[in-house]
Amino acid sequence: MNLTLKIWRQKDASAKGQMVDYKVNDISEHMSFLEMMDVLNEQLVNTGEEPVAFDHDCREGICGMCSLYINGEAHGPDRGITTCQLHMRMFKDGDTITIEPWRAAAFPVIKDLVVDRMAFERIQQAGGYISVNTSGNTQDANSLPISKHAADEAMDAATCIGCGACVATCKNSSAMLFVGAKVSQYALLPQGQVEAADRVQNMVAQMDLEGFGNCTNTGACEVECPKGISLDNIARMNRELMKAAIK
Amino acid sequence: MSGFFKSSIGRKVAMALSAFFLMFFLIIHLAVNITSLFSEDLFNELSHFMGTNPLVQFGLQPVLIFGVVFHFVMGFVLELKNKKAIGVKYARNNGAANSSWVSRNMIYSGLVILAFIVLHFIDFWIPELNTKYVIGDMSGMHHGNYRYFHELVEKFHSPLRVGAYVVSFVLLGLHLAHGFTSAFQSMGVTAGRKKTLQQIGKAYSIIIPLAFIIIAVYHHFNH
Numbered sequence: 302m303n304l305t306l307k308i309w310r311q312k313d314a315s316a317k318g319q320m321v322d323y324k325v326n327d328i329s330e331h332m333s334f335l336e337m338m339d340v341l342n343e344q345l346v347n348t349g350e351e352p353v354a355f356d357h358d359c360r361e362g363i364c365g366m367c368s369l370y371i372n373g374e375a376h377g378p379d380r381g382i383t384t385c386q387l388h389m390r391m392f393k394d395g396d397t398i399t400i401e402p403w404r405a406a407a408f409p410v411i412k413d414l415v416v417d418r419m420a421f422e423r424i425q426q427a428g429g430y431i432s433v434n435t436s437g438n439t440q441d442a443n444s445l446p447i448s449k450h451a452a453d454e455a456m457d458a459a460t461c462i463g464c465g466a467c468v469a470t471c472k473n474s475s476a477m478l479f480v481g482a483k484v485s486q487y488a489l490l491p492q493g494q495v496e497a498a499d500r501v502q503n504m505v506a507q508m509d510l511e512g513f514g515n516c517t518n519t520g521a522c523e524v525e526c527p528k529g530i531s532l533d534n535i536a537r538m539n540r541e542l543m544k545a546a547i548k
Numbered sequence: 549m550s551g552f553f554k555s556s557i558g559r560k561v562a563m564a565l566s567a568f569f570l571m572f573f574l575i576i577h578l579a580v581n582i583t584s585l586f587s588e589d590l591f592n593e594l595s596h597f598m599g600t601n602p603l604v605q606f607g608l609q610p611v612l613i614f615g616v617v618f619h620f621v622m623g624f625v626l627e628l629k630n631k632k633a634i635g636v637k638y639a640r641n642n643g644a645a646n647s648s649w650v651s652r653n654m655i656y657s658g659l660v661i662l663a664f665i666v667l668h669f670i671d672f673w674i675p676e677l678n679t680k681y682v683i684g685d686m687s688g689m690h691h692g693n694y695r696y697f698h699e700l701v702e703k704f705h706s707p708l709r710v711g712a713y714v715v716s717f718v719l720l721g722l723h724l725a726h727g728f729t730s731a732f733q734s735m736g737v738t739a740g741r742k743k744t745l746q747q748i749g750k751a752y753s754i755i756i757p758l759a760f761i762i763i764a765v766y767h768h769f770n771h
Contacts, residue, residue, distance in 0.1 A: 370641075407633065410636075473630035502551075505556065506555065512633055515556045515630055516556075517654060518729075518733045519651035521647040536735075536737060539557050539560065539735065542557045543561065546551075
């Protein structure tokens, strides 16, 4: 298929960017979206132009590196997948595809389609961990009784890959789905109880400090999340913070 | 605890708490108004009680005003904060793909409701305050009869007023269609309770505004 691409080009963090049009021809419908981007970049390199910078790593939907706001949706029009798993069969010959970086004040553009997502790292560092002695005396995980329900819910929350699609999608650039998932995965398990109050307070404080917006429960994040992280995790985070506040 | 209400989530909770209070107030207000459909006397008596009882006037009314003002001010504060968090806007954004129009436009439905409240204030509240506390007529009487029902009928005579009333309450319905469940979500209610809540929310956001509309339209066409 032949496509027209409208891509955000920005030389560096301080440059003023703009949308630039490109044509790519003979794209196979079996290609992934990133492979299509590779074809474009080869084309650009061959003509002596600067290739388009975009984030990617594992290309199998688990690392959380790829991003891209495609035709007005995070990770494109398909559901439950990251951009690397998005296939060109989702598009038609002759389509014009708009490709933009994640937009949020807390995710500044570094170059072209690459944004700085270190804000997520700093939120994680503020409390997204448990203190456990791993010096060789670790006890058997099965010695702690955990209900199947709690284990499943914690696992579901832990599948968040921190890609930032929730923030990119949110009309308020809120990071609450991400933080909700990270708070939940520990809040649901006995190992997370020791630092539960400090964790939620510190992570929420860091989230606010980073300049993310406020959740208005539109539910857009849940729909666009490649891992299907539920809005229930935000409610749980709210409960955890209320609990911590009255403690 | 003061730190809690300064946090983003604390503000959500404050927004939800004021919303619960206002949603409860709507039920009380409707309960009084609806009596006008079947009993002039009951409506007059309830209106007189609400308008002159010191506990209602000086106890509950200031709380109500605070609740309304708080909900609006907080709504605007959060909207401005959120606008700042966005930064550069997308060239193409398909909001309809993942969320409802009402959930994305609470500020606009809210603004229409605010405009209605301002009009209601000018149209009803200021004349009431004038009669009761400036002129000092606490009797609630006009030509030997209670004035409330008569005034209600008089007000709904105007098609313009009824039109504005209907539009405002449709927007209130839309605001509640998202706001009801949103408030519960902010308070941390989830999972098994969600479906029932959504159904109650749907019923509430249709029945309450519709009942207000029916009252206005009924009086417009029946007197």
